[in-house]
Amino acid sequence: MLRFIIVVIFLVLFLVLSIPVLIAEWLLAKVSKKTADHSSLSLVQWAFGVIRRLSGVELTVIGEERIPDEPVLYIGNHRSYFDIILTYERMKSLTGYVAKKEMLRYPLLVNWMKRVNCLFLDRDNPKEGLKMILQAIEYIKSGISIFIFPEGTRNSGSELSMLEFHAGSFKIAEKSGCPIVPVAINNSAFIFEEHLPRIKKTHVIIEYGEPIYPKDLSKEEKRGLAEHCRNVIQETINRNHALV
Incomplete structure (x- = not known):
């Protein structure tokens, strides 16, 4: 409980x-x-680094060298609020995260989110969702990477479970031509969500997969892109589970 209060x-x-x-x-x-x-970017990364250390998180990062030196679409599994804290601290270039529109209600926090190029998704409004995708494409073209959790919400299931991926998330890469980098996150829910409101010392593993270039895929492969990325991440979290 003390860690929670300090954070x-x-x-x-x-x-x-x-x-x-x-x-x-x-x-x-x-x-x-x-x-x-x-x-x-530097200020928020510093703050997130402090939060990680205060929370007692031991972080193992695999495959960071696989990230191309260009704007990318990061695709990750999502089980904790700490997924954002831990991955954003590692970013070496400008990156905006896609967040739910409900985050707009939190003053100051939302101001910082906008400062670091976050986008806000209305999950109940397809028209607004399309606008968000178009904005994300413009960000990519201007040199800003995008990180999205295509499950659409935090998965509260078992450690190795994943929800279905929303195919619309991948339009950002298909339309902008940027590579997709799968991001597999193990054990992040054990930091906080699995024993609210306590924060526990935890070992988390983040692995960046080989980039996927939609422009090199056939039409059939593009249709199965969401499922393919989901399978890549699922296989990775299954493999890394033994390392936690």
Whole structure:
């Protein structure tokens, strides 16, 4: 319980004390958006690194060298809020995450999310979902990677289970021409979700798979792209389960 209290205190202090920084970043973006984006990336990564250490997370990362040196679409399984914290801290370039629109209700947090190019998805409105995909494609073309959890929500099932992937998520890569990087995350739910409200010291494994280039796939392979990526991640979390 002590870890939970410490993490909450740090998060609240960061959000409140960073209000002047948010204003400075907003002003900087008027002069140079790219500079402001990189500055915001560094600040949020620092904060997430502090949260990881306060939470006692031991992190093993595999395959980071497989990530191409270009904007990509990251596709990951999703079982914990910490999936975002742990993966974002590792990003070496600008990356926006796709979040549910309900996150818009949290002041300051949403301001920082917008500063680091997050997109917000209305899961009940197909028209808004299409707008989000088009915006994500523009981000990719402007040099910003996108990270999406195509299960559509956090999976509260067993450790090795996965929900079905929404095929629409992959349109971002198909239409922009960017590679897809599968991301398999093991044991993240044990940090917090499996024993709310306690945060427990945990070993988490993140593995980045070989990039997939939709432009090199046949029409039939593109139709099965979501299922293929799901299978790649499923096989990886099954294999890495023994390492946790």
